[in-house]
Amino acid sequence: MKTIIQFVLCILVLGLAACNNSSTTAQKQATTPEVKTAEKSTKPEKSTVMPAAKTNVAPQPKPNKKGYNIGDVVADFTLKNIDGNMVSLADYKDEKGVILIFTCNHCPYAVMYEDRINDLHNTFAAKGYPVLAINPNDPEVQPQDDMPNMKKRAAEKGFKFAYIFDDKQEIFPKFGATRTPEVYLLQNEGGAMKVTYSGAIDDNHKDAKAVNVKYVENAIEAVTNGSNPDPNFTKAIGCTIKVKKG
Template sequence: MKALKIVLSVLVFGLVSAFTFNRVVTSGYEVGDKATDFKLKNIDDKMVSLSDYKDVKGYIVIFTCNHCPFAIAYEDRIIALDKKYKKLGYPVIAINPNNPEVQEKDSFELMKVRAKEKGFTFPYLFDEGQKIYPQYGATKTPHVYVLKKTKEGNIVKYIGAIDDNHTDETAVKVKYVENAVDALLKNKEVSVKMTKAIGCSIKA
């Protein structure tokens, strides 16, 4: 009887673990999903929503932060993305998903400092309470979601990395985000819809 209880306990634990694992892996948006809007505080202390952008064609939503070396390595490329595509209707919307109680370098006040130091040309929003990044399913910084604005809502068209080389910009061979946005601007299908985001884990 005792052995049977142990076996049953292991089976139950295994089922619960499997369910939890699957739930975590499959949580968040997939390509083709409609992304809900949000209202988050920008570094200028104003609240920002996607709906504030009336005349855009879509958005390049990037979960990033201050401290992560991967995020830092991509800062200039994120600025370049915004400068190139904002005028074409796809502005960058950056969101810091990290909990500053876990990583103090990602506090709201230090976000302001970093944005000023780097001359960010885009909103840098604070996911206070960490409510938005789980909806998207972001796991890394940086983690990108390209959204197309449609009558049905903001549809996810690409998820993943910015490009294929986080260590050396000069060695980049495939610019995933640029390719995705370029395709959307031509009303074409995005060829590579999902890649693995490379970066620091989000600090919850």
């Protein structure tokens, strides 16, 4: 009995130490080191599987998506802009590339990124990478995403880039886009627009100041230096692109 009590005390002490540890270093570090300690101490007892023991697998997102993948050439398309004119991807033939972003008016995530999309355009248009924004949503499902509201929102936010409407919903499926916002960085290689990066703008939708990795900016920097973006594919939570059911 004594040994059992000693064992309990030992585990408690270990556990508590781990706990204190985690509380003080709680900010950015994952809790894996503490979990490991605890796991070890229970192993001789043939423990049942600890729920936290599965947290170590860290798969990098793989482009298992439909539609355009990294390296694919995007076929030209033409859609109506908020100013009433038609805009084609081919219109960007004199640019180094295009920051193509599926976005919309209604989605809170898209809204949180509006200022950052403006910043991207204001910084990179002069360097040969203008933003081209595409609204892929069906306004019958999401009325706030119709053309009048696109014009209104663009005016409110002072968009200086084309904001075009995929009203027939024929373009976004070619990309395999599923959510807003979703970025495709295109590199102009002698007129062929090649996908070099796809995914999120950065790694913190909520707060531009808390961003650790600026995926799109880093990708532009990489291609400008003649290297491949790393990562070239990321995932983020976003609003489903709205399509009529049935």
